[in-house]
Amino acid sequence: MLTGLSLRLRIFLFFCLLAAGGLAVVLGALWLAYVRTGNPNLMDAFVLAALMAGFGLVALVAGIWLLFDENVAKPIERLSSSMRVRAHAGAEGSLDLHAARYLGDLAPAAAGLAGQLNASAMDTAAAVAAETAHLSAEKERLTALLTEIPVAMLLANPRHQIVLYDGQAAGVLAQIAHPRLNASLFDYFQRDSLERAYARLVKTGLEVSCTLSGADGAQTYQARMKPLGNAPGYMLILDEASARIAPEAPRPLVYDFDLLNQVADAAVDDMDLNALNFAVFDTETTGLLPHKDEIVQIGAVRVVKGRIVPGERLDLLVDPGRPIPPASTRVHGVSDAMVRGAPDIVAAARQFHHFSRDSVIVAHNAPFDMAFLRRHAKRCELEWQHPILDTVLLSAVLFGASETHTLDALCDRLGVTIPAELRHTALGDAQATAEVLCRMLPMLRARGFNRFGEVIRETRKHGRLLEDLN
Numbered sequence: 001m002l003t004g005l006s007l008r009l010r011i012f013l014f015f016c017l018l019a020a021g022g023l024a025v026v027l028g029a030l031w032l033a034y035v036r037t038g039n040p041n042l043m044d045a046f047v048l049a050a051l052m053a054g055f056g057l058v059a060l061v062a063g064i065w066l067l068f069d070e071n072v073a074k075p076i077e078r079l080s081s082s083m084r085v086r087a088h089a090g091a092e093g094s095l096d097l098h099a100a101r102y103l104g105d106l107a108p109a110a111a112g113l114a115g116q117l118n119a120s121a122m123d124t125a126a127a128v129a130a131e132t133a134h135l136s137a138e139k140e141r142l143t144a145l146l147t148e149i150p151v152a153m154l155l156a157n158p159r160h161q162i163v164l165y166d167g168q169a170a171g172v173l174a175q176i177a178h179p180r181l182n183a184s185l186f187d188y189f190q191r192d193s194l195e196r197a198y199a200r201l202v203k204t205g206l207e208v209s210c211t212l213s214g215a216d217g218a219q220t221y222q223a224r225m226k227p228l229g230n231a232p233g234y235m236l237i238l239d240e241a242s243a244r245i246a247p248e249a250p251r252p253l254v255y256d257f258d259l260l261n262q263v264a265d266a267a268v269d270d271m272d273l274n275a276l277n278f279a280v281f282d283t284e285t286t287g288l289l290p291h292k293d294e295i296v297q298i299g300a301v302r303v304v305k306g307r308i309v310p311g312e313r314l315d316l317l318v319d320p321g322r323p324i325p326p327a328s329t330r331v332h333g334v335s336d337a338m339v340r341g342a343p344d345i346v347a348a349a350r351q352f353h354h355f356s357r358d359s360v361i362v363a364h365n366a367p368f369d370m371a372f373l374r375r376h377a378k379r380c381e382l383e384w385q386h387p388i389l390d391t392v393l394l395s396a397v398l399f400g401a402s403e404t405h406t407l408d409a410l411c412d413r414l415g416v417t418i419p420a421e422l423r424h425t426a427l428g429d430a431q432a433t434a435e436v437l438c439r440m441l442p443m444l445r446a447r448g449f450n451r452f453g454e455v456i457r458e459t460r461k462h463g464r465l466l467e468d469l470n
Helices: 007-037 040-089 106-148 167-174 191-204 257-261 326-332 345-355 366-375 391-399 407-414 426-446 452-462 464-469
Strands: 152-156 162-165 208-213 220-227 234-238 277-285 295-304 307-317 360-363 388-390
Touching (some): 007 040, 040 391, 040 407, 152 167, 162 167, 191 208, 277 326, 277 345, 277 426, 295 326, 295 345, 307 345, 307 426, 360 426, 366 388, 366 464, 388 452, 391 407, 391 464
Antiparallel strands (some): 152 162, 208 220, 277 295, 295 307
16 A cells, blocks of 8 residues: 555655654553552643653654655665666766765665666667667668659558658648648548548559548649558658648658557557657747746657657747847847747647647646647637646656756756757757656656556646646
């Protein structure tokens, strides 16, 4: 029953039990002594003795508990979380031996083990890096070759979710909405024409030519659908006329072949953490009051299967419709001149809403950022019903509620570097939060939290942290 409680709480309960037992013994002894005297006139003296002994005992136990909590319980939690960071998040750095100085040889032994693990990990990382560099070079060659082919090409699984797209396909999809790995093709093309073509493909096993209509109905695309041999899913090729618009900047070949075997969606609470899509975002605003201030910048990054997807990001300046206070500009660097001509909150919120479709929204202190979006939900004709995960609460789950949970502290703890020029920009903070999330996901699994619902139930135990922040 008590195994679900934190170490510090269990130790606190132990000292409470110790105090209660001590009080019972003292009061019982005094009562027995009073009865044995047989003198009712001594009642006041015994009551006074009981009060003094009781308060003294409680004060003594409380003092010892505070010392034990500060010098034993907290250091054990810090040591275990530091070991878990090194084991599962890949962060380096030395353990804080001074904080654990009262734990005997435990801290030096843990430091020695961490050093051995780091040395072994470095050797493995060097070998992996060499092979990764080779694969990266091969991928660049493949991307360059595909760039020269005048068609847009993407792969989809049998559930019509995007498994791979190239630069030209990114340009075509961007005409409709932001390209997203693992997104449904029905977000980009009308369902009927796509499903009819796929039904013919399944029936004949042969290539099918088709005409697809954009989801907005504004444009049609000539396409070919090809089977993938023994692999599930299909290749969708949009011919030259459909691929004339290239993305604004070169995009890498974006893929995850594990998505070919994606299983049917379960209820989000029952989904494995690695099966979730995350839209990690941050905002910069004119001030700190969600009921009256406005958003001036939205930055967002997508995480699929526990990794940040390159190229899938939003970096939007937003016209707040009012002057930006100079004090706010000094913090985030967004000025009135920068937002002049930028989209308003309606257009920007709709872009982010589509970007985060079928995803868990993640932010650091999410209630603050979501309050700005929800305030304009009716005006934007949007409903923010996404599941939401807060990295402040994840930090409390993994490192203990008594630790510091700022984004800077989390980055230091997990070995994430935020370039100085990107700190306090929406995209920079969103990128840092996404990297922090990717390092915390395996730590959560190591703690036995494998499904989203399990994580949410654990974070709710620390909800008071967000109340204090806001």
